[in-house]
Amino acid sequence: MPDREFFDPEAETLPRERLLARQEARILELVPYVFERSAFYRELWSAHGVHPREVRSLEDFRRRIPTITKDMVRAYRDRTGDPFGGLLCTDVSELTSVSSSSGTTGRPTFFAEQWDQCPPLPAAMLRDLWGLGLRPGDRVLSQPGTIRNLLDYVFHALGTTVVCVESGPGQMAGVVEAARRYRPAFLQLTYAQVVELTRLADRLDLREAFSSLKAAAFAGAPMSRRMREMVRQDWGIELFEYTSAADTGMAWECDRHDGFHLWEDTVFAECLDPQGLDEVPEGELGELVATDLDNPTAPLIRYRSDDLVRLGRKPCDCGRTHGRMWLRGRCGDETLVGGVPVMLRDIGLAVEDQPECAGGVFQMVRPQRELSALTVRVGYETAGAGAPPPDLAERLRTAIHARTGVTPVLELRTEHELLAGSSGVGKLTRVVRS
Structure with missing residues (x-):
């Protein structure tokens, strides 16, 4: 088998x-x-x-x-x-x-x-996880969470050993250490966790720590192009996305x-x-x-x-x-700004093209579908004193205008601030009313 x-x-x-x-x-x-x-x-x-x-x-x-x-x-x-x-x-x-x-x-x-024996939704994952290479006897890093039920049931059904590890905000260094110690074949990643790992990459050897992985899963907010390349090329993780x-x-x-x-x-x-x-x-x-x-x-x-x-x-x-x-x-992703249609995807591409914003952490402020002005909150990676580079706002305005035809009103926040304020569990809420 x-x-x-x-x-x-x-x-x-x-x-x-x-x-x-x-x-x-x-x-x-x-x-x-x-x-x-x-x-x-x-x-x-x-x-x-x-x-x-x-x-x-x-x-x-x-x-x-x-x-x-x-x-x-x-x-x-x-x-x-x-x-x-x-x-x-x-x-x-x-x-x-x-x-x-x-x-x-x-x-x-x-x-x-x-x-x-197993909830319906996790049970349907057996085919997918097997296709990713999981086999009886493998270890899996399991993180507490019960969205659409506990996934440990499906890992047990596959004959894998579940290693539970805390993985809330600020705890990804512990996940890295658990991966180094227990040599898992699989783990689940969320958007916020990947962003946190990018901040740890300068001082931790993530490629070595995750070298035992056959696969990692990712779901939630769309991962930026640069972030996906970093996970696969720099950290050596074969990343598999899934969606509803x-x-x-x-x-x-x-x-x-x-x-x-x-x-x-x-x-x-x-x-x-x-x-x-x-x-x-x-x-x-x-x-x-x-x-x-x-x-x-x-x-x-x-x-x-x-x-x-x-x-x-x-x-x-x-x-x-x-x-x-x-x-x-x-x-509902399309927003009309002064009659001009604007898509979230185009804003994301403009944001992630800036080195300080490569994680693609942003939100659109949209109290209704039709707006007179486009307000975008953009998260940047902190360094030094934590202030954004003085030219970042202008670069972002230029890039967003080039892709959408609309010059935005910008609110710059740290990535941590935006991710901490998101209402979705393991996700970043892209559209907020205020």
Whole structure:
């Protein structure tokens, strides 16, 4: 088994026609199931004149079942007092756990779960972690945290040994020492931790300390181009990014680093016009809309993620046949400044091009989508007395204007100040209201 290329070879290389057949069969089971059990879907579908008997194919599902948003579920929760937003399809007494999202948008989403040996979302990671090279007997540095449940379950299921280490703000030197002592094969990194490690790199040999790693995972705020190169080239860490599959699970890079793999036997993914219901052509930019196929407890059905992605369904060079997505940003990332559209990604590229801001730590102050002036908070790496170089503000204004066509109002902060004030756990909140 350790020499096997895939954790679940049959499922991971399933031909597309069989994947589609599985998806259709599961959806035709799911629609009457949730109509009978979920108050939210029964109310919504009835208001749209939809009954399960009218859904007899994937095409019927796409045409008849309305899409939903996080705000719709929250509105139902606020109106009825139901903490699960009307999605729950089982009795509360049957739940094993309730986990939450990271709350990057300011309001965490809670997920009801039923499981035996391993929570559903971590269980789906077994294929990905195996693909990264983890094998029974490896050591894993595990950091305390319970976003979408405790990940130690999946490490145990793989037969790895979990080494717990504190990794909060200011504690990454201890993580480096633990890596040197216990020689792990894997660890998880967050944006704030990588920024802290860059400050330790001058006095600690990070390449030597992390030389035992087969892989490290990263998720959260997008990592700057320079930071990614530093982690891979200077520190010698093979970095694998992952992201949310519209709250139905996670999507990981494989060793080809060409898109995030969607496990299509667990999620039915669509790519729709962000302003409507039309499916965009394959490979073009659209909003990821997802349906839970492996969650009988509180499934999300035709859930609009607000993620702008390109979807592709050609087999990956790694041999897996499931679809992949390439993340572009969020539907709400575009801001109109005096009528000029500005994207967060373009601001980030301008910021990270400055040596003092290579970590790409910044925030846009946006009380509403349309603004008369663009205010950007930028974090810089402190040195000496801690003051920014006198010409940094002008360089940033010039660079941001070159990429966006807008000259910003700048607020310079230290990286530590911006990261410490972020509301997202392990993430940097990119858009703040004030």
